[in-house]
Amino acid sequence: MKTHTLLMPLDAHLHLRDGVMLENIAPLSAYSFSGAIVMPNLVPPVSSLVDIRAYKKRIMATVPNDYFEPYMTLFYENYDKNFLESVADEIIAIKLYPAGITTNSEGGVSSFDIAEMRPTLEAMSELQIPLCVHGETDGFVMDREAEFMSIYELLASNFPNLKIIMEHITTKEAVDMLDRFDNLYASITVHHLLLTLDDVVGGMMMPHNFCKPIAKRPEDLDALLSIALEAHPKVMFGSDSAPHPQEKKESCGCAAGVFTAPIALQLLCEIFEQYDKLDNLQAFVSDNAQSIYGLCPEFKEVILEKRAFSIPQKYSNVVPMYAGETINWAIQSVE
Ligand code: DOR
Numbered sequence: 001m002k003t004h005t006l007l008m009p010l011d012a013h014l015h016l017r018d019g020v021m022l023e024n025i026a027p028l029s030a031y032s033f034s035g036a037i038v039m040p041n042l043v044p045p046v047s048s049l050v051d052i053r054a055y056k057k058r059i060m061a062t063v064p065n066d067y068f069e070p071y072m073t074l075f076y077e078n079y080d081k082n083f084l085e086s087v088a089d090e091i092i093a094i095k096l097y098p099a100g101i102t103t104n105s106e107g108g109v110s111s112f113d114i115a116e117m118r119p120t121l122e123a124m125s126e127l128q129i130p131l132c133v134h135g136e137t138d139g140f141v142m143d144r145e146a147e148f149m150s151i152y153e154l155l156a157s158n159f160p161n162l163k164i165i166m167e168h169i170t171t172k173e174a175v176d177m178l179d180r181f182d183n184l185y186a187s188i189t190v191h192h193l194l195l196t197l198d199d200v201v202g203g204m205m206m207p208h209n210f211c212k213p214i215a216k217r218p219e220d221l222d223a224l225l226s227i228a229l230e231a232h233p234k235v236m237f238g239s240d241s242a243p244h245p246q247e248k249k250e251s252c253g254c255a256a257g258v259f260t261a262p263i264a265l266q267l268l269c270e271i272f273e274q275y276d277k278l279d280n281l282q283a284f285v286s287d288n289a290q291s292i293y294g295l296c297p298e299f300k301e302v303i304l305e306k307r308a309f310s311i312p313q314k315y316s317n318v319v320p321m322y323a324g325e326t327i328n329w330a331i332q333s334v335e
Pocket residue numbers: 015041102103134210211212213242243256257258
């Protein structure tokens with residue numbers, strides 16, 4: 001049987017939520033990933049040292065038997081340097097959301113006024129705290145990411161020593177941006193390597209494929225594949241796996257988020273094999289994130305095998321992407 005081994009897989013962008021959802025969902029990532037960068041968009045957001053420590057503890061309590069490192073993030077506000085010094089050792093990055101642009105982002109940034117942001121972003125540069133960004137404007141939904149490129153340009157040029165991660169990129173404009181500034185990096189989800197807008201609303205509406213940023217055009221998908229399959233060193237896998245209860249997805253006012261955490265590695269094997277690029281998958285799912293963030297995850301070996309795997313209809317009350325469909329790769333063992 002054909003197998004493929006991945007060492008220390010990392011998820012550079014993960015939503016774990018809280019409470020019962022956290023208890024149900026976190027073990028699924030902890031099973032096959034060595035660690036994940038955990039998003040801070042709780043209600044209220046993770047925005048103090050107390051919040052970070054308490055949330056990390058709650059996450060760890062759900063995965064007592066697995067080695068799994070939650071790399072914590074803070075919800076961006078214009079923090080002062082003293083505060084940043086006090087949290088620097090306990091976070092991997094700070095996540096910036098434009099206000100109201102996606103789930104639980106109401107307290108985000110409402111104007112990108114560089115003068116106002118400068119003290120925070122300079123302190124982050126000095127303390128070497130990377131800035132992760134949800135890069136969308138409030139424009140027309142298909143143009144939001146492309147329109148945000150001027151803001152990335154402003155941030156990257158004003159703060160050349162700040163590592164800026166363009167999160168879950170979906171467009172060729174973002175791909176082109178990557179090599180224009182040394183300090184820009186990107187994460188890419190697995191669903192954005194598979195879906196276009198057609199898979200969301202081209203036929204019957206598919207709520208479980210609906211997320212922010214929305215999947216774009218075939219040429220955008222091709223651009224994303226071109227850098228992911230080559231494991232461009234400034235690009236890393238970040239699932240943006242974003243669980244919502246089934247009733248919040250299959251409803252009028254469907255919540256944004258695609259749930260992929262338990263099937264991400266299997267889908268990635270399928271994609272990389274299809275393009276004969278399996279040899280590059282290790283860099284995409286772990287090595288690049290290790291270099292970009294300076295991570296040293298403990299040893300974990302995930303062996304995947306090529307066999308039919310039927311994706312469950314649900315994990316607790318969350319419907320995964322491709323529920324009920326059969327894919328060609330499955331997890332054989334994890335050590
Ligand atoms: O689709 C999304 N869901 N995009 C995000 O940026 C947030 C996420 C969530 O938290 O549900």
